[in-house]
Amino acid sequence: MEVTNVTITEFVLLGFSELPSCQLVFFFIFLAIYVATLFGNLLTTGLFCFDRHFHSPMYILLCNMSVLDMSFTTMVLPKLLNMFLTGNNVISYSGCMAQVFFFVVLMVTEYFILATMAYDRYVAICHPLRYSSFMSLRICFWMSMTSWCAGVLEGIPFVLLISFCTFCRSNEVNHLFCDLKPLMMLSCTDTHTIEKVILGFGATVGFVPSVMTLVSYIYIISTILKIHSKEGRHKTFSTCSSHLTVILLFYGTVLGMYMRPKSSYSMDQDKMFAVFYAGVIPMLNPIIYSLKNEEVKKALSRIKKTMLKC
Numbered sequence: 124m125e126v127t128n129v130t131i132t133e134f135v136l137l138g139f140s141e142l143p144s145c146q147l148v149f150f151f152i153f154l155a156i157y158v159a160t161l162f163g164n165l166l167t168t169g170l171f172c173f174d175r176h177f178h179s180p181m182y183i184l185l186c187n188m189s190v191l192d193m194s195f196t197t198m199v200l201p202k203l204l205n206m207f208l209t210g211n212n213v214i215s216y217s218g219c220m221a222q223v224f225f226f227v228v229l230m231v232t233e234y235f236i237l238a239t240m241a242y243d244r245y246v247a248i249c250h251p252l253r254y255s256s257f258m259s260l261r262i263c264f265w266m267s268m269t270s271w272c273a274g275v276l277e278g279i280p281f282v283l284l285i286s287f288c289t290f291c292r293s294n295e296v297n298h299l300f301c302d303l304k305p306l307m308m309l310s311c312t313d314t315h316t317i318e319k320v321i322l323g324f325g326a327t328v329g330f331v332p333s334v335m336t337l338v339s340y341i342y343i344i345s346t347i348l349k350i351h352s353k354e355g356r357h358k359t360f361s362t363c364s365s366h367l368t369v370i371l372l373f374y375g376t377v378l379g380m381y382m383r384p385k386s387s388y389s390m391d392q393d394k395m396f397a398v399f400y401a402g403v404i405p406m407l408n409p410i411i412y413s414l415k416n417e418e419v420k421k422a423l424s425r426i427k428k429t430m431l432k433c
Contacts, residue, residue: 131290134219136212137297138203139394150207156402157200163409164189167419176418180263181247184240185412187267188369191236192405195229198222199300199401219301224282226302230377231328232274237370238332239266241339244363249346277328284317297390299397305390336370365412372407376400 139149168189171177199222206212214222246257285303288310298305303321307314343363350356376399413419 131216131294133213133215133294134290134301135295136202136206136214136300137295138206138212138299140212146207146210150204153200153204153207153402156406157196157204160196160200160402160406161193163406163413164193167409167412170419178260180258180260181240181243183260183263183267184236184243187236187270188233188240188408191229191233192408194225195401196405198225198229199397203299214301219296219306220282220286222301223285223303223306224278226300227281228271228274228278230274231277232270233373234329234332235270235273236267237366237373238335238339239263239270240366241336241343241370242266244366245339245342247362248343248359273328277324280324281321284320288312288314288317299394299401302393302397304393340367365416368411369404369408372404376404 139145142149168186171182171186171189202214243258243263246254250257281303285306288307289312290306290309291311293309296305296309307318340363347356347359350359376396
């Protein structure tokens, strides 16, 4: 849709409009993903909050992850489900800017939460006797708050920069939600400066948690390799294998979305990565943590027995 008026009041999310015959199928698939994501993350959050066995730094961080997963999925999927069911692909300008803001906030916060979890595993494995002093509940709380504040502080300049763009070519966003890259492609003003500033902000903020995560796992792996017993190495590694799996999924998806060379850039690929990041990963995270954690399995078993008695 060509736009002659530079004042845009709404955008059109194209989503998977190129496949009109599959809209109802997509609706049920994404509805199942959304319900499974909410159920899994609400279950684990409730478990960690109300069961005193889980009142420790590691599980507080897992609660943060569950909140992040539910928030990101809720930011994207309800609008997408409405698009599939009603065909109404319109989103207001303010709604679009809100999606940009929350997308950046949640992504940056997840970077820092994952880094904090890596530090938690580093202390638990490399300095187990000093764990309570290095990673107390108070320290964990402030590290969690810092992660969310970092996300908000990153989101504000990003949404301000994109709001400075003038959209006069088209209001059709070829994506599942309002993201920075497809929006800047619609701008009729020069976005090179904005792109450099965004890249600079992103690289600076992303550098700290990425290095923190990498260094933590270098020390963790080094410590595990020094354990003589094969059983001991396996048991120690199992305490961080869930977190490492989530890190690989998160970084792999983000790198696929934003670090591909321009020559191989494709909006269809971006949509697939968005589906994976907004739907599949938030749905898998509680499953990964539950399947790999014996305490969670035992707690779920206790709940199941209690429900059967009732």
